[in-house]
Amino acid sequence: MASLGIDVLFKGTNFLRLLQGLWVSIEISLISVVLSILLGLIVGVLMTINNKILHAILKVYLETVRIMPQMVLLFIVYFGTTRVFGWDMSAEASAIFVFTFWGTAEMGDLVRGSIKSIPVIQFESALALGMDKIQTYFYIILPQTVRRLIPLSINLITRMIKTTSLVMMIGIVEVLKVAQQIIEANRKVSPNAAFGVFLVVFLLYFIVCWPISRLATYLEKRWA
Amino acid sequence: MKKNFLSKVTGLALVGTLAVSGLTACGSSASSSDVASTGEDAVEASSEAAGFRTLDEIKESGTINIGVFSDKSPFGFVDENGEYAGYDVYFAERIGQDLGVEINYVSTEAANRIEYLQTGKVDIILANFTVTEERAQEVDFALPYMNVALGVVSPDSAVVESLDDIGADDQIIVISGTTAETYLTKNYPDIKLQKYDAYAEAKTAFENGNGVAWANDNTEVIAFSLENEGYTVGIPSLGDQDTIAPAVTKGNETLLNWLNEEIETLGAENFFHAVYEATLLDTYGADYEDTLVLEGGK
Structure with a gap:
């Protein structure tokens, strides 16, 4: 075990710091994911509306998010807004904003795809039963959409959790940064620590992402 | 159309910010209106808008923000107790002590050091920052403390x-x-x-x-x-x-002058040799002390 360098994690408060770093990652991703799902549902429904102007705006939004690397978005929001507008947004707020901005666009596109995949006959039948548009969406379309969405959105959620490692670029010390700090601080005494420490980080990410994936499978079965 | 998009973005921003509960005071509306103003006030306005803090403002607030590396042993790193340590940090501690303020360390990366200074999100960068001509156009370097x-x-x-x-x-x-x-x-x-x-x-x-x-x-x-x-x-x-030197936001003269005086004063007591012995001796040995250390900015 010593050759893996895992022992460096038990020096001082190293392991506790790693867990604190993990909590920072979870906190940022959890808030962003919840906001992205809520806003993504709205944006997704808007995307299906036949309105050229709205369509163009959402297209620009989605493409912007797809083209811009998250790192660039983080820099623009954290440093750019201070430069241009003089706002002093905290690093955490910037991170949550960027991840929500990204997640909403992708989630919206997933919602759009799921709604489009529901046969037109479902809309027509609901309308024939005398439901109005809002009722149709709430009672007929959205429940079916949500079921189709689960596997797709799990993909997005776990990707968002893993991408939070980028926030170290705006000074937030999250789990991966703590890992690097521990490895570097022990470079001389334990040169192989990188392997062991990253292995533990891998396990931590797994412990976070796995229950989400299990929950998804459960929900998929239950709502099928 | 543009207005729609903007209001949506702003809406998202609000939601995002509120979610963290601490809606950070937005650099005060005064400074953002200063950005718009041009002409004679430009220099003064930009100093306010860019948000760098003068020496007095730092002292008044009681805290100085110093950007250091958190994973570049032995210059700036975090030890097993979660405390910042290393050659740069040792100097930072002394700066805090002589200014009589608390230090808030900000973990920086090589790629974002200049951004941090230009946006005034840190007051000083002490992150193994090599002085180059290109960088000197973006930030102000104080006297060097290492070769x-x-x-x-x-x-x-x-x-x-x-x-x-x-x-x-x-x-x-x-x-x-x-x-x-x-x-x-x-x-x-x-x-x-x-x-x-x-x-x-x-x-x-x-x-x-x-x-x-x-x-x-x-x-x-x-x-x-x-x-x-x-x-x-x-x-x-x-x-x-x-050479490696501390850097401050371009134009922050009060802080720059204070740093220069501080480095000269510390030279008199051979401070950086002491720092070398406390932090770098293990890695580089005693033979290279005079090759690496720069005392009093010379």
Whole structure:
């Protein structure tokens, strides 16, 4: 075990710091994911509306998010807004904003795809039963959409959790940064620590992402 | 159309910010209106809008924000108790003590050091910041407190003490993209270089005897020769001498002047030699103290 360098994690408060770093990652991703799902549902429904102007705006939004690397978005929001507008947004707020901005666009596109995949006959039948548009969406379309969405959105959620490692670029010390700090601080005494420490980080990410994936499978079965 | 988009973005921003509960005071509306104003006020306005804090403002607030590396041992790193430590941090601690303020350390990366200063999100960068002309146009450097240069390490059996000794068929190992590569290509075009992408590859190649010598930052080669038996740094300082200095936001003269005075005063008590002995001695040994340390900015 010593050759893996895992022992460096038990020096001082190293392991506790790693867990604190993990909590920072979870906190940022959890808030962003919840906001992205809520806003993504709205944006997704808007995307299906036949309105050229709205369509163009959402297209620009989605493409912007797809083209811009998250790192660039983080820099623009954290440093750019201070430069241009003089706002002093905290690093955490910037991170949550960027991840929500990204997640909403992708989630919206997933919602759009799921709604489009529901046969037109479902809309027509609901309308024939005398439901109005809002009722149709709430009672007929959205429940079916949500079921189709689960596997797709799990993909997005776990990707968002893993991408939070980028926030170290705006000074937030999250789990991966703590890992690097521990490895570097022990470079001389334990040169192989990188392997062991990253292995533990891998396990931590797994412990976070796995229950989400299990929950998804459960929900998929239950709502099928 | 534009308005819709903007209001949506702003809406998202609000939601995002509110979610963290602490809606951070937006640099005050006064400073954002200053940005818009141009003309004679421009210089003053930009100092306010860019948000750098003068010496008095820092003292008043009771906290100074200092950007340091958190994973570059032994210059700036976090020890096993979660405390910042290292050569740069030792100096930072002294700055805090002499200013009579608390220190808020900000973990920086090589790529965002200038951004941090230009947006005033930190007051001082003390992150192994090498002084270059390009950087000096973006930020203001105080007096330097450390030297860096290139160094060349070679096996004990055939120590390379001058680059003129390199034979026509001999090769020198370098890491691509480093100053060592640029310097040798420019100044010694006849010397054959063996280029590697990563530190570990270059190290293995050198240990296997693929080249007669290895050129890199002198701190790196010195550390290598001390950690590995049988190698000597024949040329500890090659080419242009670069320096490492604290940096502040461009135009923050009060803080810059204070830092310069501080570094001169500390020179009188040989402060940086003490820092070297406390933080770098383990890695670089006593022989290189005078090569690396710069006292009183000279």
